[in-house]
Amino acid sequence: MALSAINTFAGNPLDRAGDRRNDPDWLAEQADNPDALAMVIWQGKPLVEETNTGPRLAWLALKHARAVVPDRELFLGLWNDAPVFAVEVEGPVDPSAGPLQGLGGFPEMREAAAILPGPDAAMAGTAKSLFDWRARHGFCSACGQESETACGGWKRICAACGSEHFPRVDPVTIMLAIYKGGDEPRCLLGRQAAWPAGRMSALAGFLEPGETIEEGCAREIEEEAGLTVTSVRYHSSQPWPFPSQLMIGLFAEVDSDDARPDQTELEAVAWLTRAEAKACLEGTHPTIKAPPPIAIARTLLQAWVDGFDV
């Protein structure tokens, strides 16, 4: 697998400076750098501006962002030596109708990811994951006291008990089950009841402690579709900022096509030949709508159409 960012939210171009961001003096220097930039996040949505070449993240000088958004700052990394930060606006009022008027708007992150250049989506997704983590981790899970941010937002420290807390990354297996026992190979899609009409996607589920990737994949397919997995092949991965999953994209061969949707996670399933999957991707399938382009599920489906095999 080459390192090119084949999945949306991959391809963050920043040097995270993971060693140096632990140094408060170095961080303060970065913030004082007149070239320091900040993106703005409000309710998990990025500030996006229209430019001659299409939508882009709207960057503010950090000192300007600080004047408008005095709190909730995050060091994202270095971009050709320029320090890059994100600031989060709190509260229910859309800041693009107030202090940030004229600078752009706040589309939902999924919508933004679909229209922004890849690096912009990746940086915005990273910031969203960190801010979401902070919103749910203001207190020490070990002792219940308020914790404090450190390392530019990448760690929280509890002064009361000394515990250190790091951002969560929750691994999720997401997979196309493949059955080769029929006239031609077919892949399995499923749909959740809450999805838009016709939408189907790959099966997926959170990995649990004590599981390998392969075991988690097999468990999910067994739980959701009642099928036994005989082998698993890794395809690619994706950071997914809703709030902070690591999507691990897989193909899994199964020993039967007798799929039984569990009716809790899945209400229906469908087996697709490569030709049928291609029709889904092209929008010409009579009933099934493919996952959207930002989803790794669509990458997997495209790989299946292109001949990737388990």
Next chain:
Amino acid sequence: MALSAINTFAGNPLDRAGDRRNDPDWLAEQADNPDALAMVIWQGKPLVEETNTGPRLAWLALKHARAVVPDRELFLGLWNDAPVFAVEVEGPVDPSAGPLQGLGGFPEMREAAAILPGPDAAMAGTAKSLFDWRARHGFCSACGQESETACGGWKRICAACGSEHFPRVDPVTIMLAIYKGGDEPRCLLGRQAAWPAGRMSALAGFLEPGETIEEGCAREIEEEAGLTVTSVRYHSSQPWPFPSQLMIGLFAEVDSDDARPDQTELEAVAWLTRAEAKACLEGTHPTIKAPPPIAIARTLLQAWVDGFDV
């Protein structure tokens, strides 16, 4: 990749019953089942007994375990319909010198994993990860109030703010960097200053929000050894219960052999041909000791010797 458990702590044979364990009535029935079994964990160490066929986890009837260890119970799953639990003994006093006298001893988990059958190590590791998580997550990270255990130990709920908290699984990339530009391909090992003399292992590091597996792998190699990764290939994965990592085993091709250990994570590195790696694994290398058998790093090194290529 077949589903066979090639790494230690993989191969947990239990049906986790992920849907049913959410039902308190069903869980109570399982605990009342006279066939219900419990392993015992104390300070992260499993109760192990000697048998005619070697060391095994020592299983207690759950009702007996409950009499001795009245608190801290975890539902692990079903083993051929028999409910399997783990109980954790608190406090500093070795219970094998007290209430559990004559039932076995408590070796360190790494030592236990090296001598137990694979399924026993996998179940014990899963229990350790869950108990470690609970020990560090008694309070709601969102509001600071005490949270309560649910779903047999697989969830915590905050009555004060309604937040739900799930066990952490922290993805870690662990990789052999491979350089093919010399006379023959070589793989990179590194050593941390705190390790036993001669010990070297694969490079590794925690994945961060906003990264793919491939990007995290490339960042770690750049940070720790100053090398640029050109491609990444997935090999296998391992649950690592210290306290709850998902080790993602990779091979990464690099474009130079000019490795510069960062002197914080790594104090030294070495490039090994396949023949030299084989000598390490066989204990005949003059200076370098291979990682221990329970580590996925050793699996990767063995795969390299066996011809796995990036």
